[in-house]
Amino acid sequence: MKFNSLVIHGGIDGDEKTGAVTVPIYQTSTYRQKKVGQHSGYEYSRTGNPTREALEKLISDLEGGFRGFAFSSGMAAISSVLMLFKSGDHIILSDDVYGGTFRVVDKVFKNLGLEYDFINTNDINDISKYIKKNTKAIYIETPTNPLMKLTDIKEVSKIAKENNLLLIVDNTFMTPYLQKPIKLGADIVIHSATKYLGGHSDLVAGLVIVNNEELGNKMHFIQNSVGAILGPFDSWLLIKGIKTLHVRMDRHCENAEKIVNWLKEQEWVKKIYYPGIEANENKIMQMKKFGGMISFEVVNEEYLNKLLSNLKIITLAESLGGVESLISVPAKMTHASIPAEIRDKLGITDTLVRLSVGIEDVEDIISDLTLNLK
The missing domain is CATH 3.90.1150.10 (Aspartate Aminotransferase, domain 1)
Known part of the structure; x- marks a missing residue:
């Protein structure tokens, strides 16, 4: 399916049970179980909600990923990705990043033992100088916020793969319509969906897309454990925004x-x-x-x-x-x-x-x- 059709029909298209053209808003916290542990695929809406699942499948389709995750804000999405790492791990980040990204790394995750360097990632030759034995990931914005610097995703992906590092790309400014980081070699893509994906300044949301099952299992564990999930109404609003x-x-x-x-x-x-x-x-x-x-x-x-x-x-x-x-x-x-x-x-x-x-x-x-x- 071409992109312009995928934004409308991707993910879960409508509702099979009723024939509704749009995905319903499943405004519920819990689900009836026939027996103990026997349910229809949903047990509690922090763990899974049909409206949120439709959004998560849609953004995964649009980015060409393995699995998507919806969070309560862009910063919740970024923070949840950073929770993949443990105390003593080191990550490399673009120096010209959104202020909230800088703040959460420098003021929150630093206190939890995460090591980091903010560098000019659009200078490809400079990245390898900052890779250490404990380096686990390269995190880039391209274009950066606010100076619009570009980083060559494909070239950074080569460096990441050579050093067994994850490549994380914030794709908020470009959206999957204009840029496909996973196709270019990224492992994880992040969006502040508050911005272009929602597109109408009426919601706050974050999205994460991963390129394989292992990362998908890890991200779902973090999403479910921490609970910074996007609610069903905002999920529905975001699906609506993405259609245009x-x-x-x-x-x-x-x-x-x-x-x-x-x-x-x-x-x-x-x-x-x-x-x-x-x-x-x-x-x-x-x-x-x-x-x-x-x-x-x-x-x-x-x-x-x-x-x-x-x-x-x-x-x-x-x-x-x-x-x-x-x-x-x-x-x-x-x-x-x-x-x-x-x-x-x-x-x-x-x-x-x-x-x-x-x-x-x-x-x-x-x-x-x-x-x-x-």
Whole structure:
């Protein structure tokens, strides 16, 4: 089945018992058993729920994985993946990651004995220098958040396999419509499904997809043991959002490309960070299109304040990937938890802006970004 059909008919398509076209919301906590230990496949909704299972099978189909798992947030998904490792294990992570990822590694899992290095993973030659005897995984974002740096998944996969390491890829920005990490060699894929997969800023969710049965058994044990599961209503909402993923992503990409070309002509824009620019410069062509995320640096705080006070269509808010355009200042919002000295080193300045391009009329978005410099 082609992707555009798979988003609609993948996973569990409708309900066989009633003929319902959409998967029902099984809003229940427990299930009747005929005898002790004899049930219909479900016993308690933390362990398994039919609506959540439909979502989990759908995202596994879309990513080309072995098994999928739905969690209560993107951070719950990331934290559950990190629970695969034990005290004394070492992992390598992209240095320019979402602030919440940095925080949970540096402030939570560090206290549990996890060792780590945040490095520039888009420099493939640099990765091997950080591999130790206790290294267990490489964790990458591509594109990164917020500087849109790309890492060659296929090349990192070669390094991971040579050293018997897991390769974990956060695919939130690209979605399985634009990029397929498992096909490129990843073992685990993570999504903040709050973003493009949900697509309507009406839910918080996380997804994990694994490429083999062993990892599937381990992730299910963690999911069931910790219990950070996605509820049935949000699972249903997420299935609903995914059905239009391909249509929305095409418009996100189209609008973003036009806005990037417009930003190149603006004198108040110091630098633009966009996957299309990075891909062409580094000849990394692992995505179908370049997504709807743009970051750009404004020449000074005066122009930044003018920009933020000019907004009518674009919303100043955290998060991304909704049908509406959202703008943020990462250093003061999504990445404020990263120490200032690390932000400065990475290039996450106080005048860096991150724009999640929505699916509105592109001329209205550009009008919001147009500054009167007099």
